[in-house]
Amino acid sequence: MSNTINDVRALAESVGANLSGCDNQTNLFEEGIIDSLQIALMVGEIEKKYSFQFELDEINPDVFESIESISAFIDKKRK
Amino acid sequence: MEKLITDFLDKAVDLCPDKTVFIEKDNKVTYKELRIYAQAIARALEERRLLRKPVAVFFEKSIMCVETFLGVAYSGNFYCLIDIDMPDARAKTMLDALKPSLLITDKRHASRAKKITKEIPILIVEEQIDLYYGQIVCKDLRTSLLSEDILYILFTSGSTGIPKGVITSHRALISYVNSVAEAYRLDENTIIGNQVPFYYVMSIFDIYATIAIRAQMHIIPRKYFAFPGMVVRYIHYNNINTINWVPSALALVSNVNGFKAADISCVKTVLFGGEVMPVKHLNAWRRVLPNASFFNGYGSTECTEASLFYEVNREFNEGDVIPIGRPYSNTEALVFNEENKIVENEVGELYIRSDALSYGYYRDNSLTDKVFIQNPLHNRFRDIVYKTGDLVRYNQYGEIEYIGRIDDQIKHMGRRIALGEIEANVSSINGVRENCCIYDNNKQQIVLFFSGEIESEKIVNELKKTIPDYMLPTRWEQVKELPRNPNGKIDRSQLSGWLSSLNNEK
Numbered sequence: 001m002s003n004t005i006n007d008v009r010a011l012a013e014s015v016g017a018n019l020s021g022c023d024n025q026t027n028l029f030e031e032g033i034i035d036s037l038q039i040a041l042m043v044g045e046i047e048k049k050y051s052f053q054f055e056l057d058e059i060n061p062d063v064f065e066s067i068e069s070i071s072a073f074i075d076k077k078r079k
Numbered sequence: 080m081e082k083l084i085t086d087f088l089d090k091a092v093d094l095c096p097d098k099t100v101f102i103e104k105d106n107k108v109t110y111k112e113l114r115i116y117a118q119a120i121a122r123a124l125e126e127r128r129l130l131r132k133p134v135a136v137f138f139e140k141s142i143m144c145v146e147t148f149l150g151v152a153y154s155g156n157f158y159c160l161i162d163i164d165m166p167d168a169r170a171k172t173m174l175d176a177l178k179p180s181l182l183i184t185d186k187r188h189a190s191r192a193k194k195i196t197k198e199i200p201i202l203i204v205e206e207q208i209d210l211y212y213g214q215i216v217c218k219d220l221r222t223s224l225l226s227e228d229i230l231y232i233l234f235t236s237g238s239t240g241i242p243k244g245v246i247t248s249h250r251a252l253i254s255y256v257n258s259v260a261e262a263y264r265l266d267e268n269t270i271i272g273n274q275v276p277f278y279y280v281m282s283i284f285d286i287y288a289t290i291a292i293r294a295q296m297h298i299i300p301r302k303y304f305a306f307p308g309m310v311v312r313y314i315h316y317n318n319i320n321t322i323n324w325v326p327s328a329l330a331l332v333s334n335v336n337g338f339k340a341a342d343i344s345c346v347k348t349v350l351f352g353g354e355v356m357p358v359k360h361l362n363a364w365r366r367v368l369p370n371a372s373f374f375n376g377y378g379s380t381e382c383t384e385a386s387l388f389y390e391v392n393r394e395f396n397e398g399d400v401i402p403i404g405r406p407y408s409n410t411e412a413l414v415f416n417e418e419n420k421i422v423e424n425e426v427g428e429l430y431i432r433s434d435a436l437s438y439g440y441y442r443d444n445s446l447t448d449k450v451f452i453q454n455p456l457h458n459r460f461r462d463i464v465y466k467t468g469d470l471v472r473y474n475q476y477g478e479i480e481y482i483g484r485i486d487d488q489i490k491h492m493g494r495r496i497a498l499g500e501i502e503a504n505v506s507s508i509n510g511v512r513e514n515c516c517i518y519d520n521n522k523q524q525i526v527l528f529f530s531g532e533i534e535s536e537k538i539v540n541e542l543k544k545t546i547p548d549y550m551l552p553t554r555w556e557q558v559k560e561l562p563r564n565p566n567g568k569i570d571r572s573q574l575s576g577w578l579s580s581l582n583n584e585k
Contacts, residue, residue: 036305039333043335044334054285056340061305064305073365
């Protein structure tokens, strides 16, 4: 789990999100840490790194709420 | 003939008072209510004896923000939106340039407004509406106002690090809305789904074309664009038939085939502009909406919003250029070479002649004089044209194609950015020795090369205080020293070379 969290933080930063002062539960969209374009970029990066495809409705506010929720989703998909 | 932009609203209230004009998440407003709120705000300004004065409007994107725009217009003053997304430092720079007589905001943002300015009096819009609800401004006020009066000032990115305030009159906007209604065949059945922020010029279409043609506009919540299924369902359930989005927003949906979420055949008109539309995404949208009309718009804040348009009427393959087409009916496009000769078969700079031209830049006549110039074709009478700084050429169909910017201004995610403005702000950060921004056209990335004893993360944090997020570099390369040309200037072409070799290594 913690490995995924670190990877997701790195992915988020690689698409331009500024995570300084943001913990793993911080609401990324509401706090303005990540925008719509960056979420789209992250979807692509996650698909590449973990070799799975998002279903359209898996790109939703619950999955992308926080670093923790994204990591949990990835872990679930990889099982 | 309309004299003021508010005349369109008056006409709409006469013809369809109870029609809903704007809709947002938990709120909507009819034409009649819109005018009541706008008039109440106008009364608050009239009571303060303000006329033809700048008024700062500090809001997030909302119906109340539009009510305030129109309130300022009814009062005979002119507004300038300071969006709450702006970092404090940029908001301050804009206020310094504008020197507004007043700042209007809502309850929610009043404390932040007070933090940004100590000098400018602040009005809370809810309080003013309560005070003046149901009142209207003196009837003689309209008589004393002219089409030539300023309606708003919209800031765009400037190369000196200071944003430029572009001045738009009622006349220019009236000319523009009449042109777009004709060009895009809009009517009162039009239902617009707004995507762009109100501080971005494309929103002028959404707000004012809606009122002028007595149509309806939905403010689609920003969050929905992050989750393409949500935005597609929103369009479906609300019967949106017209969208005017930046290509990157259209791409957000087509990238993940968001069309699967719902049937959006209700969409009949797709307008895009502000940046180059990738053919791949245009084709994906056209496949889903075979009966819709697609238009590529081209323009700039200096010409109100758009000046040229192209209706997609043939197939495009990847690598093809989607033209920007031809001018609106009341606009002329002139293409000059460096010798100021009109050219037809070579690349030249585009000049625009139109009554939708703005007055230029607020409190900066010398900059205005550089780009709003006498028509190079003659000297017989005063005939001002706008020198766009854009390189274009005619294609085999006689349509105009956009080539690129003459100077270092770029279009990134739909917004015009002067790389120099980013550089100017980076230089002012302690620890940065030298810096230079390069735009990677292929990857659509703003790449910042910098040197000095500082980490990129610290620069980002500092930069966020002075420039909006969309201007932040997307890639950072720390180097020992930047290359210089023989004149001692930073060598941009050599940096572009570095960038491609860095790209090749990866």
